[in-house]
Every structure is written in C-alpha cells, then in structure tokens.
Amino acid sequence: MASISALGVGSGLDLTGLLDQLRAAERQKLQPIVAQRTQEQAKISAYGRLQSALNKFQDATAKLNDPKLYQGLTTQVRGDGMTATASATATPGNYEVEVLNTARAGSVATTRVTDSSAALAGPNASLELSFGDGTTRTVTFDEGATLADMRNAINADADAGVNASIIFDGQGHRLVLSSRESGVDAGVTGVSFAGLSDPGALAEDTAARQAGRDAELNINGITITSATNRVEGAIQGVTLELSADSAGKTLGVTVQRDTESLKEAIQGFVSAYNEMKSTIGRMTAVGTDSTSAGELIGDRVIRSIESRLSRDLTDIVPGGDITMMSQLGISLRPNGRLELDESKLDEAIATNQQAVADFFAGDSKEAGLAGRLEDSMKRFLGDDGLIKSSITSSETRIESLKDRFERMERTIDRSIERYRRQFGQLDMMMAQMNSMSAYLSQQFDIMNAQLGRKR
Template sequence: MAGISSLGIGSGLDLNGLLDQLRSAERKQLEPLTRQVAQQEAKISAYGRLKSGVDKLQNAAAALNDSALYQKLSASVQGDGLSASVSESASPGSYDIAVTSIATAGSLATTRVDSLEDSLTDAGATLDLDFGDGSTYSVSLEADSTLEGIRDTINADADAGVDASIINDGSGHRLVLSSRDTGADAGITGMTFNGLSAGVTLGEDAATARLGKDAELDINGITITSATNTVEEAIQGVTLTLSPEAEGNTLSLTVSQDKEAAKEAVTKWVSAYNQLQSTIGRMIKPGTDDTSAGELIGDSTVRTLESRMVRDLTSSVPGGDFSLLSELGISLNEKGRLEIDDETLDAAIADSPQGVADFFAGDSEEAGMAGVFNATLEQALDDKGMIGNAIEGAESRVDSLKERFTRMETSIERTIERYRKQFAALDGMIAQMNQTTNYLTQQFDALSAQLGRKK
C-alpha cells in the first residue's frame, strides 16, 4: 500500500493522539531542568539585589572614611536678610555684620511719548548709554522705530548692559532702562538719542534717575563694599548673600564645626546597613505553607559576607579616644540590626570630634573602622569578589543546564520521530490487513452464494 500521509487514516486508530501523549510523557524529563534553570536565574537576580545593597552601603562607608567630613564647617546666622555658606578654606570664628545698604541696579526713564504707534527714528539712529564706571555703549536703532521697537532692540542686544520696559504714567509712555547688574559701576547714569525723526523730542528724564549702588557692610569694624549682594571672600572661605531685610540691621555670623554633617553620615551608613540586612533576610527566609523560601537560603556567599561585616563592626580600633563602635552609641541588636543611641553619639561628636574622626577614618585609608569596613565591601563588589564569583557561577550553571535541555529536547524529538515512523508502518500494515480481510470476506460471501444456488 502507498505511504499514509496522516496517522490513523489507514487503521482508524487515534495514533496522533497517542503520539502526543508519548511526547508529553517524554518531555516530563525536561521539567527538572526547567526548574533548576528558574532557580539559578532567581539566584542571579537575588545576587544583583544583594550587590546593589552592598554598593549603597559601601558608598555610605566611604563617606565615613573621609577625614574632611569631620573638619567640615557650617555657618549660622542670627537675624534676617543674610545667609552664608562656607568652603573648605573657611576657619571657625564669630562676626558682627552691620549692613548699611544692599547693592541695587540703576534705572533711568525717558521723557514721555504720546502714542506707541509713532515712528521716532530716522535711518542711522542710535541710543548712547553712559554707566557709572565711565564706560559707554551705543545701540543701533532701525529707521521708523516705535517706542516698542526701541525696547525690543535694546532687549535683544546681549551687550547693552540694560533691560528696557515701557511704563504708562497716565500722561504718556516712557521707556525705562534698568541696569542688568547691581552696583555703582554697572548702574546707568545717562542716555542720549541720536537721529530722531523731525519733530520728535525724546531724551532722558533726570528726575527719574536711580543710580546703581554698591552694597556696604561692616564686618567686625571693617568696612566692605560689593557691587553685588553676593559677597565672596570678605571673610575667607565664606560667601554672604544679602537681601533687602538686612539693610540697616546688625546680624551675627558664627562659623563652627558642622556637627550635623558627621552625624548625618553615620545615620546614612547605619540605615544602609540595616536596609541591606532586611534585603538579606528576605533572601534567606525559610519557606512556609503560604510563602516560598528565599532565593539564597543556605547560600555561602551571604553567610560569608555577613560574617565579615559583623567581624569589622565588632573589632577594636586602637590608638584613639574610642576603640569600639559601641562607645559611640552604635550597637548590634538581637535581630542583627544597628541601633544608634543619639545622646551618646551627639556627646562623642561634640566632646571629641577628632576622636570620632580617628575611629572612623584613622590616619590612612584603611586605618579606621570605616576604612576596614569599606575595604571588605570593595572586595565583595570586585568583579572577581565573592558576589561576582557567585553570579558567574550561577550563570555558568544556567548555560550548562540550557545545553543539557537542548540536547535532551533533541533526543526526545528523535524518539518521537521514531515512534511516528513506527506508527506509520503499523497504520499501513493494519490498513493492508483490513484490505485483505475485506477481500477474503467478499470471496467467501461469493462462494457461499454459489453453493446455495447449486442446492
């Protein structure tokens, strides 16, 4: 019999269904590999979250390991209208600052123009500006410019030194020029129009002049002037910023050690450590009836990392006012989290700032507790460190499992193809047998009929 194109046609058996059942049964061999791949990929993801947490903690530890942190100064101001910031070059000190005046920009208005529609200039017209430092500047004006056109031309000129606006005083329109910078030198002192149209009278109105003014202040008896309200380096390393409320007032400025900076850095480090411990806790939790086990339960990488961190936290740091973390009010609780006794830490920073610096930062990169702790985390984060090796190992296992999966899947398909060929042969054989049976039945029926007629 010719080849059968679809299984079961010749025999009437559901051979396709049987083949599907055999395929499903064979593919069950792949399920353990699929589960193992999923487990390893979950581990890789967990290692990534672990690495992120360790990286955040390492950054916090590196900040504690910076000796400049403990030398940082802050500025405190009593009174309104003055703010101050300090740089590394500042020194502690107290200052009385009497502000006589703040810096202002100059302004000057023109005489009135009746209509904004009037053309005011001929070709080649200019506006010449005078400034407090004796300098001048000329703005070229287009022919037939209105007051609004003059305003727009001035504002479009980046070098003009003034901004222009228009004010209606109830009797007419005035062009008002305001210095872009504060201070006496930058203030506008005069303006002259050249090339105005016939019959146009437009010039400065001296009565409206407001000269630019420098800021003037007295710092511990020393008079200081500044063209701007940002006074830099009058006190070394200190920048003062004046606002109108300061004018006519005497204010107090104190530059002192920034105790909050050190405490904030310690708090961030403690918070980062506790967050990492929470992350680890979720990864190593045992499973229950309602929840699955953590991805890294029983993982040696996590146990090693935790062991090394606890070792660093509890080790003694020799040679300073403080030798143990607990002496600064920082301790491990029964849950493995760090806790801060604010009163003890505040007292340590206030009474012995250098001792706190020696404990955390030491006199070299890895001499203090933070330096040792930071080095441990850097080793863990290194490409060939414990986390990197764990990720690499899990990725290698995933690759190996996927290769086994592919090989086994190919083997299964070969087995199924062999079954298919065997079923096709069976289908053909049964079809031939059915055909022979039908033929013999017909022959026996015919013979029986002939014998019946002879009787």
C-alpha cells in the same frame, strides 16, 4: 495487505493511549533538569537582589569615606532679610551683621514725548551714557528712529550697560534707562542725545534721576561695602544674600560644623547594613517547602560575605581616639544586625568630631573603617567579584542544562518513534492474525455444513 494508518485499527487495542502514556513516562526524565534550571534561575534573581542591597551599603559607606562630610559647615541666620551660605573655606564663628543700605541700580528718565510714533532721530543720531566710575558709552540710532526704535537699539547693544523701557506718565511717553548692574560705579549718572531731528525733542529729566548705590554693612564693627546684594568674602568662605527689606536691620550669623549631615550619614550606614542583612536573611531562610525556603541556603558566597563584613566591623581601627564602633554607640547584635545608640553618637560627634572622622575615613582612602569596607565591597561587587562570578556560574549551568534538556528530548522522541513503529508492526500482525482467524472460521463453518448434508 494495505498498511494501517491509525494505531489500534487492526488489533482493536488502544495503542495510541498506550503510546501517550509511554511518552508521559519518558518525559518524567526531564523533570530533574527543569527543577535544576529553575533553581539556578532563582539563584540568579537572588544574587541580583543581594547585589542591589550591597550597592546601597556601598553607597552609604562611600559617604562616610568622603573627607568633605567632616569638613562641612552650616550657617544659621537670626532674623529676616538675609541668607548665608558657607563653603569649605569658612571657619566656625558668630557674627553680627548690621545692614545700613542695600545695593541698587541707577536709573535716569527722559523728558516726555507726546507722540511715541514720531520720528526723532536725524542722520547721525546717538545717545551718550555716563556712569558712576567716570566711563561713557555711546549708542547710535538709525535715521527716523522712534522712541520705541531707540529703546530696541539700546537693549540690543550688549555694551550699553543699561536696559531701556518706555513708561507713560499720564501726559506723555518717557524713555527710562536702568543700569544693568547695581552699585555706585555701574550706576548710570546722565544721558545726552545728539543728532535728533528736533534738538529739543528729547533730553534727560534731571529730577527723575536715581543714583546707583552700594550695599553697606557693619560686620562685628567693621564697615563693608559691596556693589551687589550678594556679599562674598566679607566673612571668609561665607556668602551673604541681602533682600530689599534688610536695610536698617541687625542680624546674627552663626557658622558651625554640619553635625546633622554626619549623623544622617552614620544612620544611613546602619540602616543600609541592616537592610542588607534582612535581604540575606530572606534568601537563607529554612522553609517547610520549596516556595517558602530561601534561594541561597548554604550558599558559599553568602557565607563569605557575612564572614568578611563581620570581621571588618569588629576589628579595631588603629590610629585614633576611637578604635571601635561601640565607642560611637554602634553595636553588632547577636542576630547580626547593627544597633545605634543615638545619644552616645551625638555625644561623640559633639565632643570629638575629628576622632569620628579618623575612625571612619582615616588619613587616607583605605585607612578607616569605611575604607576597609569599601575594599570588601569591591571584592564582592567588582567585575571579577563574588556576585558576578556566581551569576556567571549559574548562567553557564543553565546553558549546560538547556543542552542536556534538548539532548534528552531528542532521545525521548527517538524512543517514542521506535515504540510507534513497533506498535504499528504489532497492529499489522494482529490484523493479519485476525484475518486468518476469520478465514479459518469460515472454512470450518463450510466444512461443518457439508458434513451435515452428507449425513
């Protein structure tokens, strides 16, 4: 008998449908593996979010552990026409700055040239420039150079000390030379041309000379001069920038501790900690189903982190006037979050900023509260820390579950193939039996017909 190519053809039974049901039933064995793999993937994602929140808290903590935060100074200028910037070497104080003069660059202009395209330079033409410090500099020109060529040659000479331009005064063209730097010493004081094709064609117009000038200030009764309008060192650690309209003005400068940046850093510390706690709260929330429950309920890593941070925050910080966060207006609430009393913090910063620095930063990188927390953060976030170890562990379990899933699939495929062969054999047997039944029925019918005719 020929083999049966489709299940159920020989027997008339829905063996294909039965095989599909058996396959579906067998594949139910894969669901626990899929569920475990999904759970581990959700944990990895949650650890990533936790890592991000801890990184933000670590950054906020690092700011408080930086001594520069407590040494920072700010400046305030009363009046317009000047700005002031303080460096770490400045000291707090109040200063009265009277601006007598601002610095300016010197300039000279030449006599007019009617035709700007005319050749002015002879074979050995040159320009000698004189400056306020008594030095001179020489610029040479190519033979046949025009006024524009001379301008270009001067500007191309890095050592010329002046910038050249051409202006038209309504009657002719003039070469204007302006000092590249401001101040008396750098100011150009005179020019002299030599080797011109017409000796009288170009000369200095002494009436159009502007001498270089130093800035002059009176700071708390002391006269200060500066070659530029950027005055450095007159007030230790403070740089003053004068604008053109500051001359004749008396301005006030106050240098003081940068308490605002310190307060913002502490506020950022509290905010980052609370944000991290909110992230942990969502990950450990007990829900009514798998979609609303947190991914890390009962996770030992979460318990370790919360326990360590709580201990870090509440333990006394020895060695200073401030030993507990509560003295700064920071309290740890029953819900695990920090609460900040800004008025109490303002008072602590205003009355004893050094004590605030000692509490957070201490006398070494590890001594204060911030140093203690940074050490904990390294344990959590380091290459061998809790977070990365947990992620690696989940990734390893996912790989193991993947292998288990593939092995189970192969086992199921073998079982289904065995069922298929058995159903095929059953189908063939049923087909043979049906064929035999039809044959016997036919023979019985023939015999009955013969017996009937004999009667």
